[in-house]
Amino acid sequence: MIFSEPIVNSLTWVTSLSSVLHFPLLATTNEAEYAPIVLTGVLLSLVVIYLASKIGGELSRMIDLPPVLGELVAGVIVGASALHLVVFPDSGAIASDSLIMTILQSINDISADAATSIFQSQSEVISVLAELGVIVLLFEIGLESDLRELTKVGYQATIVACVGVAVPFGVGTTGLIYFFHAPAIPAIFAGAALTATSIGITSKVLSEIGQLKSREGQIIVGAAVIDDILGIIVLAVVASLAKTGEIDILNVIYLIVSATIFLIGSILLSKFFNFGFVAVTDKLKTRGNIIIPAFAFAFFMAFLGNAIHLEAILGAFAAGLVLDETDKRNELDDLVKPVADILVPIFFITVGAKVDIGVLNPVVPENREGLIIATFLIVVAILGKIVTGWSVFGLPQINRVAIGVGMIPRGEVGLVFAAIGSASGALDKALQAAIIIMVILTTFLAPPLLRFAFKLSPESQKPIEQVDSVG
Amino acid sequence: MIFSEPIVNSLTWVTSLSSVLHFPLLATTNEAEYAPIVLTGVLLSLVVIYLASKIGGELSRMIDLPPVLGELVAGVIVGASALHLVVFPDSGAIASDSLIMTILQSINDISADAATSIFQSQSEVISVLAELGVIVLLFEIGLESDLRELTKVGYQATIVACVGVAVPFGVGTTGLIYFFHAPAIPAIFAGAALTATSIGITSKVLSEIGQLKSREGQIIVGAAVIDDILGIIVLAVVASLAKTGEIDILNVIYLIVSATIFLIGSILLSKFFNFGFVAVTDKLKTRGNIIIPAFAFAFFMAFLGNAIHLEAILGAFAAGLVLDETDKRNELDDLVKPVADILVPIFFITVGAKVDIGVLNPVVPENREGLIIATFLIVVAILGKIVTGWSVFGLPQINRVAIGVGMIPRGEVGLVFAAIGSASGALDKALQAAIIIMVILTTFLAPPLLRFAFKLSPESQKPIEQVDSVG
Numbered sequence: 001m002i003f004s005e006p007i008v009n010s011l012t013w014v015t016s017l018s019s020v021l022h023f024p025l026l027a028t029t030n031e032a033e034y035a036p037i038v039l040t041g042v043l044l045s046l047v048v049i050y051l052a053s054k055i056g057g058e059l060s061r062m063i064d065l066p067p068v069l070g071e072l073v074a075g076v077i078v079g080a081s082a083l084h085l086v087v088f089p090d091s092g093a094i095a096s097d098s099l100i101m102t103i104l105q106s107i108n109d110i111s112a113d114a115a116t117s118i119f120q121s122q123s124e125v126i127s128v129l130a131e132l133g134v135i136v137l138l139f140e141i142g143l144e145s146d147l148r149e150l151t152k153v154g155y156q157a158t159i160v161a162c163v164g165v166a167v168p169f170g171v172g173t174t175g176l177i178y179f180f181h182a183p184a185i186p187a188i189f190a191g192a193a194l195t196a197t198s199i200g201i202t203s204k205v206l207s208e209i210g211q212l213k214s215r216e217g218q219i220i221v222g223a224a225v226i227d228d229i230l231g232i233i234v235l236a237v238v239a240s241l242a243k244t245g246e247i248d249i250l251n252v253i254y255l256i257v258s259a260t261i262f263l264i265g266s267i268l269l270s271k272f273f274n275f276g277f278v279a280v281t282d283k284l285k286t287r288g289n290i291i292i293p294a295f296a297f298a299f300f301m302a303f304l305g306n307a308i309h310l311e312a313i314l315g316a317f318a319a320g321l322v323l324d325e326t327d328k329r330n331e332l333d334d335l336v337k338p339v340a341d342i343l344v345p346i347f348f349i350t351v352g353a354k355v356d357i358g359v360l361n362p363v364v365p366e367n368r369e370g371l372i373i374a375t376f377l378i379v380v381a382i383l384g385k386i387v388t389g390w391s392v393f394g395l396p397q398i399n400r401v402a403i404g405v406g407m408i409p410r411g412e413v414g415l416v417f418a419a420i421g422s423a424s425g426a427l428d429k430a431l432q433a434a435i436i437i438m439v440i441l442t443t444f445l446a447p448p449l450l451r452f453a454f455k456l457s458p459e460s461q462k463p464i465e466q467v468d469s470v471g
Numbered sequence: 472m473i474f475s476e477p478i479v480n481s482l483t484w485v486t487s488l489s490s491v492l493h494f495p496l497l498a499t500t501n502e503a504e505y506a507p508i509v510l511t512g513v514l515l516s517l518v519v520i521y522l523a524s525k526i527g528g529e530l531s532r533m534i535d536l537p538p539v540l541g542e543l544v545a546g547v548i549v550g551a552s553a554l555h556l557v558v559f560p561d562s563g564a565i566a567s568d569s570l571i572m573t574i575l576q577s578i579n580d581i582s583a584d585a586a587t588s589i590f591q592s593q594s595e596v597i598s599v600l601a602e603l604g605v606i607v608l609l610f611e612i613g614l615e616s617d618l619r620e621l622t623k624v625g626y627q628a629t630i631v632a633c634v635g636v637a638v639p640f641g642v643g644t645t646g647l648i649y650f651f652h653a654p655a656i657p658a659i660f661a662g663a664a665l666t667a668t669s670i671g672i673t674s675k676v677l678s679e680i681g682q683l684k685s686r687e688g689q690i691i692v693g694a695a696v697i698d699d700i701l702g703i704i705v706l707a708v709v710a711s712l713a714k715t716g717e718i719d720i721l722n723v724i725y726l727i728v729s730a731t732i733f734l735i736g737s738i739l740l741s742k743f744f745n746f747g748f749v750a751v752t753d754k755l756k757t758r759g760n761i762i763i764p765a766f767a768f769a770f771f772m773a774f775l776g777n778a779i780h781l782e783a784i785l786g787a788f789a790a791g792l793v794l795d796e797t798d799k800r801n802e803l804d805d806l807v808k809p810v811a812d813i814l815v816p817i818f819f820i821t822v823g824a825k826v827d828i829g830v831l832n833p834v835v836p837e838n839r840e841g842l843i844i845a846t847f848l849i850v851v852a853i854l855g856k857i858v859t860g861w862s863v864f865g866l867p868q869i870n871r872v873a874i875g876v877g878m879i880p881r882g883e884v885g886l887v888f889a890a891i892g893s894a895s896g897a898l899d900k901a902l903q904a905a906i907i908i909m910v911i912l913t914t915f916l917a918p919p920l921l922r923f924a925f926k927l928s929p930e931s932q933k934p935i936e937q938v939d940s941v942g
Contacts, residue, residue, distance in 0.1 A: 035561075035894065038595075039602050039783060043774040050767035057757040067757040090506075107778050124509075124592055125599045131510050286528040286538040288812035295813055296521035303514040307578050312510060338806040339813055341759035342766055423506065 034118050037108055041122035044100050046346070048085045049126075052078045053345035068411060069443050071345060072436070075352020086353040088123045090423065095119035126350065131312070133347035134416055138232070138313040139298045140340045141412070142320015143333060145225050156392055157222030163391040164223060164407050165230045168194035168384030172377060180373055185242050189426045192238045193418060193435045194381045196231030197224040198411025198443070205447045206406065211454055216399050219392065220406035231413050232317055233259045235420065236310040242426040243309065259310055266301070266318035273297075274326040281328060290328055291335045297323065313416060351415045354422065355436045359429045370430030378438050382408055382445070402453040409446040414439040505589050508579055512593035515571050517817070519556045520597075523549045524816035537676075539882055540914050542816060543907070546823020557824040559594045561894065566590035597821065602783070604818035605887055609703070609784040610769045611811045612883070613791015614804060616696050627863055628693030634862040635694060635878050636701045639665035639855030643848060651844055656713050657902060660892045663709045664906045665852045667702025668695040669882025669914070676918045677877065682925055687870050690863065691877035702884050703788055704730045706891065707781040713897040714780065730781055737772070737789035744768075745797040752799060761799055762806045768794065784887060822886045825893065826907045830900045841901030845908055852909050853879055853916070873924040880917040885910040 052074040060070025078085040080093060085100055087093035095101045095115040100122075105115060173191030176182040182190075202224050206212040212221070237255040241247055266273075277297065281290045298319040305315025323332060360370055385407040389400030418435040421427035427435070523545040531541025549556040551564060556571055558564035566572045566586040571593075576586060644662030647653040653661075673695050677683040683692070708726040712718055737744075748768065752761045769790040776786025794803060831841055856878040860871030889906040892898035898906070 035598070036777060039599060040774060040777040042599055042603075043606075043770045043777065043783065047767050047771045047774060050763050050770070054755065054757070054759070054763050054767075058755055061757050121595055125596055127506070128510060128513055128596045132513075135514075284525065284529055286525070286532050287808075288525070288816070291809050291812050292521050292525050292816070296518050296525075299514045299521070300518045303511060303518060306507060306511040306514065312514065335809040335812075337758075338762050338809045341762050341806075342810055345759070345763070 034114060034121065037104055037110065037114075037118050038121045038125070040107070041100055041104050041118060042125050044103065045086060045122065045126050046129075048078055048100070049346055049349045050342075052086075053349050064447065066409075066411070066443060068348060069440060071348040072352045072415070072440060075349035076355055076357055076436075077352075078349065079353025079355065081355060081357040086126070086349060088127065088350075088354055089120055090123075090127075091354050091356065091429070126346065129343065130347045130350035130419075133343040133345070133350075134419065135298070135302050135312055135316040136336070136340050137344045137347060137412060138416075139316040139320040140336055140344075141228065142317040142322075143324045143329065143336060145228070145321060146324065156395070157219050158226055159391050159393075160219055160223035160388045160403060160407070161226035161230060164197065164227055164385050164388040165195045165234065167387055168380055169234065171384055172380045175376060175380060176373070179376070180369075184247055185245065185426050186421075186428070186431060188238055188247075189242065189417070189421045190377060190431050190435065192231075192234045193414055193421065194377065194384060194410075194438070195227070195234055196410065196413035196417075197227045197385070197407045198409045198413065202406055202409055202446070205409070205450055208447075209451055209454060211402075211450075215395070216402045216406065216454075219398075219403055223388070223403075223407060227407070228413060229263065229317075231417075232311075232314055233263065235413075235417055236305070236314045239311055239420055239424065239426075240309050242421075242424050255310070258308065259314060262305070262308070262310065262314065263318050263321075266322050270322040270325045273322050277323065277326055278328060290331055291339070294323060294332055294336070295339075311420070347419070348415065351419050351436070354419070355433050356429055357433055357437075360433050360437065367430075370434065373430065374434035374437055377434050378441055381410065381438050381442055399454065399456060401456055402450065405446065405449045405453040408449065409443045410439045411443055414442075505585060505592065508575055508581065508585075508589050509592045509596070511578070512571055512575050512589060513596050515574065516557060516593065516597050517600075519549055519571070520817055520820045521813075523557075524820050535918065537880075537882070537914060539819060540911060542819040543823045543886070543911060546820035547826055547828055547907075548823075549820065550824025550826065552826060552828040557597070557820060559598065559821075559825055560591055561594075561598075562825050562827065562900070597817065600814065601818045601821035601890075604814040604816070604821075605890065606769070606773050606783055606787040607807070607811050608815045608818060608883060609887075610787040610791040611807055611815075612699065613788040613793075614795045614800065614807060616699070616792060617795065627866070628690050629697055630862050630864075631690055631694035631859045631874060631878070632697035632701060635668065635698055635856050635859040636666045636705065638858055639851055640705070642855055643851045646847060646851060647844070650847070651840075655718055656716065656897050657892075657899070659709055659718075660713065660888070660897045661848060661902050661906065663702075663705045664885055664888035664892065665848065665855060665881075665909070666698070666705055667881065667884035667888075668698045668856070668878045669880045669884065673877055673880055673917070676880070676921055679918075680922055680925060682873075682921075686866070687873045687877065687925075690869075690874055694859070694874075694878060698878070699884055700734065700788075702888075703782075703785055704734065706884075706888055707776070707785045710782055710891055710895065711780055713892075713895050726781070729779065730785060733776070733779070733781065733785065734789050734792075737793050741793040741796045744793050748794065748797055749799060761802055762810070765794060765803055765807070766810075782891070818890070819886065822890050822907070825890070826904050827900055828904055828908075831904050831908065838901075841905065844901065845905035848905050849909050849912055852881065852913055870925065870927060872927055873921065876917065876920045876924040879920065880914045881910045882914055885913075 053071045056070035056072070056074025057067035058070070060073070061067050075086070077083060080087050080091055083099065084097055087098050095118070098119060101115055101119050104110065104118065110118065169191045172194045173187045176187035176190055177184065203212060203221050206217045206220065211217040233256065236259040237252065240255050241252065244251065277293060280293050284293070298316050301315035301319040302312040303315065306312045323329065326332070360367055360374055362371060386401070386404035388407055389402070389404035392398050392400060392403060414435065418427065418432055418439070421435070422429075422432040524542045527541035527543070527545025528538035529541070531544070532538050546557070548554055551558050551562055554570065555568055558569050566589070569590060572586055572590050575581065575589065581589065640662045643665045644658045647658035647661055648655065674683060674692050677688045677691065682688040704727065707730040708723065711726050712723065715722065748764060751764050755764070769787050772786035772790035773783040774786065776789075777783045794800065797803070830838060831845055832838055833842060857872070857875035859878055860873070860875035863869050863871060863874060885906065889898065889903055889910070892906070893900075893903040
C-alpha cells in the first residue's frame with residue numbers, strides 16, 4: 001500500500017508545507033517504506049497457513065483422526081522442520097531461511113537489511129495473529145463449556161479430573177528433576193503440559209463409538225471440562241512463576257489464589273455481566289451489535305489476565321464462561337465461529353511450524369537425551385491418565401480402563417502449553433518438540449484404544465438414564 | 472505470554488541442552504521479551520477501537536447519519552487529534568505520546584528503549600490489522616456488488632459514473648496544480664480521492680426517503696457501483712504512479728490496461744473460479760469449509776494485486792465480485808459479515824486516528840493555505856458530482872439535481888484513498904486532513920440535500936416499473 005521509493009517531487013512539496021507541523025514528517029521512512037512488502041508477506045503467509053490447515057485437517061478426517069491433528073502435522077510440514085514456508089526469528093531462523101521471503105525478494109527489489117526488517121515485522125504480525133487465535137480459541141472453549149451440565153456428573157468427574165491433573169503433573173515434574181536433572185521451572189512447565197485432556201477430541205471419539213451418554217462417557221466429558229479449567233489455572237500459575245524465575249511458596253499460593261479468584265469471581269459475577277451485556281446489545285442498532293461488545297469484553301478480560309501477570313487466555317476463557325450464560329449465547333456462538341475459523345488455524349499451524357522436529361531425529365546420536373525425555377513424557381502422559389479410572393469409587397461395575405483411556409488425548413490446551421512455554425524460553429527446542437509429539441501421539445492413540453477399552457466389559461455400557469437412551 | 476525478565480535457572484539448562492541445536496536459542500531475546508507487552512498493548516488498543524467504533528456509530532445513527540461517519544469521528548477523537556489513545560509512529564508520534572503506552576508502563580517495568588520498540592511493534596500490528604480490515608471491506612463490497620443488476624440500469628448510469636469520476640478528478644487535479652502549485656503526484660492523488668461515491672451511504676439514504684426504486688434512485692445506485700470500480704482502478708494506477716514518483720505516459724497506459732485486465736479478467740474467469748470453488752467447498756467436511764477457501768482466495772488475490780504492483784484491495788474487490796456469482800453467495804455473506812464486523816472498524820478508527828485535525832485549526836494563521844486547499848477540494852467534490860445530473864440524456868422529465876446530489880457522499884473508498892495516500896507520503900498532513908473532512912462533510916450534507924432535491928420536481932419521482940411499486 002505504501003511506496004518502495006521516496007517520491008522526490010511530492011516530498012519537496014510535503015517538506016515545504018510540513019514546516020508548519022509539529023513533527024518531522026518522515027521520521028520512520030524505513031519502516032513505512034517496507035510496509036507494503038510486510039503486508040504482501042503477511043497475505044502470502046496467511047494463504048499458505050489456510051491451505052495447509054485445510055489440507056491437513058481434511059486428510060486427517062479422511063483417516064478418522066481429529067482435524068486438529070492434521071493441522072498440527074501440516075504446520076510441522078510447512079514450518080521449520082521441512083518446507084520453511086512459515087518460519088520465525090524467535091526459533092532462530094533468518095530472512096534467507098524463509099521461502100516466503102525468497103518469493104518476496106523475487107517480486108521486489110529488497111536489500112539484505114530490508115529483508116531482515118521485513119522478515120521480523122511479518123513474523124511478529126503472524127505471531128500476534130496466532131496469539132489472537134488462541135485467545136479466540138479459549139473464548140470459544142469457554143462459550144462451549146456449559147457450567148450447568150457439570151453439576152449433573154457430580155464429584156466422580158471432579159475426582160477423576162483432579163487425579164488426572166495431579167498424577168501426570170507430579171510424576172512428570174519430579175521425574176524430570178530427579179532422573180534428568182532438569183531445573184525446576186522447565187520441569188514444572190513440562191509436567192503442567194501433561195495435565196489438560198482435550199474436551200473436543202474426547203467427546204468426538206465418544207460420540208463416534210456411541211458412548212457419549214454412557215456412565216463412563218459422562219464421567220469422562222465432565223472430568224475433561226474440569227480438567228481444562230484446572231489446566232488453565234495451572235498454566236497461569238506456571239507461566240507467572242517462569243516470569244519471576246524462582247519458586248517462592250508465598251508467590252505460588254498468591255498465584256493459585258488470584259487465578260482461582262479471577263476465574264471463580266468472573267463466574268459468580270456472570271449474572272451481573274449478563275444483565276449488562278444483554279442490555280447493551282439490545283440497545284445497539286448498528287452492525288456488529290452483538291459481536292463487537294462480545295469481543296471487546298473478551299479482549300478486555302484477556303488484557304486484564306495479562307495485566308495482573310496471569311495469562312491472556314485465562315481472561316478469554318473466563319469471558320467465554322460468562323457469556324455462555326447469556327440469552328444471546330446461540331446467536332453469539334454462530335457469530336464467533338467464522339472468526340474462530342479464520343484465526344484459530346493460524347495458531348495451530350504456527351505451533352506446528354515453530355517446532356523443529358529434527359531435534360528428535362533418532363539417527364543423530366546427540367539427540368539421544370532429548371528422545372529419552374520425550375519417551376518418558378509420553379509414557380507419563382498415557383499412564384498418568386489411565387490410573388484415573390481407579391479413583392472412581394462406589395461404582396463397582398464401571399469400566400475403569402475406558403475412563404482412564406478416555407482422558408488420554410491432550411489436543412488444544414497441551415499445544416497452548418507448548419506455545420507459551422517455548423515462547424517464554426522455559427521450554428527448549430527438545431522439550432517443546434517432545435510435548436508436541438506427546439500431543440500428536442496421545443491424540444492419535446486415543447480413538448483405537450478407546451474402542452478397544454469399551455470392548456473389555458460390555459455389560460458396563462448401560463447409560464445412566466436408561467429411559468432416555470431406549471427412545 | 473512471554474517473560475519480561477530472562478529466567479536465570481531455565482536459561483542455564485536451555486543453554487546447556489541447546490549446544491546440540493543448529494541455531495542460537497535466544498538470538499532475538501529483546502524482541503521475545505517484549506512480546507507479551509506487545510500483545511497486552513494490541514489487546515488494549517482493540518478494546519479502545521471497538522468501544523470507540525460502537526459509541527461513534529450508535530451516536531451517529533441516533534441523529535440519522537450513517538454509522539461509518541460516527542466511527543470516523545470517534546477515530547479522530549481517540550487518535551492524534553484529541554485523546555492520544557490510538558496513535559502511530561508513522562504520523563510522527565513517539566511512545567510517550569501514546570496513552571496506551573503510558574498505561575502499559577504503569578503495569579509493567581519498561582525502559583525508554585523498550586517502550587519505543589514495544590510502541591513500534593504494537594502500532595505495526597494494529598496497522599496491518601487495519602489493512603486486513605480494508606481488504607475484507609473491499610472483499611465484502613465486491614460480494615455485495617451484483618454485476619447482473621448493473622446491466623438493468625444501462626448506459627445512463629455508466630455515463631453518470633464516468634462524468635462523476637472525470638469532472639472532480641480533472642478539476643481537482645488541475646486546480647491544485649495551477650492555483651496552488653502542487654506537484655503532480657499529490658495533486659493527482661487528491662484529485663483521485665474525489666472520485667468514488669459511497670454505494671452504502673447513498674443507497675441507505677435513498678431507501679430511507681423511499682426513492683431507491685425511482686428512476687433517479689436506480690441511476691444513482693448503478694452509477695455508484697460503476698464509480699467504485701472506476702475509483703479502485705484509478706487508485707491502483709495513481710498509487711502505482713506514486714511508487715515510481717514520475718508520470719510516464721507509457722506507464723500510465725500500462726497501469727490502466729493491467730488494472731482493467733486484472734479486474735475484467737477475474738470477472739470473465741469467474742465461471743471457472745466458481746466451478747472450482749463450489750467443487751472444493753462441497754468436498755470439504757471439516758469446520759470452516761466455506762470461509763477458509765473464500766479467505767484463502769481473497770488473500771491470494773490481494774497478494775496478487777500487491778505483487779503485480781497494483782493494490783491489495785483491487786485483488787480483494789475482484790475476489791468479492793467473482794465469489795458473488797457462486798451458489799454459495801448467501802452462506803458466504805453470512806460468514807464474512809462477523810469477520811468484517813471485527814476487522815473493518817479497526818480500519819475506520821485507524822483512518823480517523825491518524826488524522827491530525829489540528830493542522831486545519833482556523834485559529835492558527837499558518838494553517839490558512841491548508842484551509843484554502845481543503846475548501847477548494849470540498850467545493851470541487853460537491854459541484855463535480857452535481858453536474859453529473861446534466862449528463863443524463865433522452866429523459867427530459869428526470870430530476871437532474873437529485874441525481875447529482877445523490878452522487879455526493881464519498882465514504883469508504885474516499886477513506887481508502889486518504890489512508891493509502893498518506894501512508895505512502897504522497898499526501899501530507901494538511902491534504903490528508905482535507906480529504907477526511909471532505910468525506911465527513913459530503914456524507915453529512917448528502918441526506919438533507921437529497922431530501923431537498925427530491926422535493927424540487929415531485930412529478931419526476933415515478934418509479935420505472937409502475938406496477939411493482941404499487942404493490
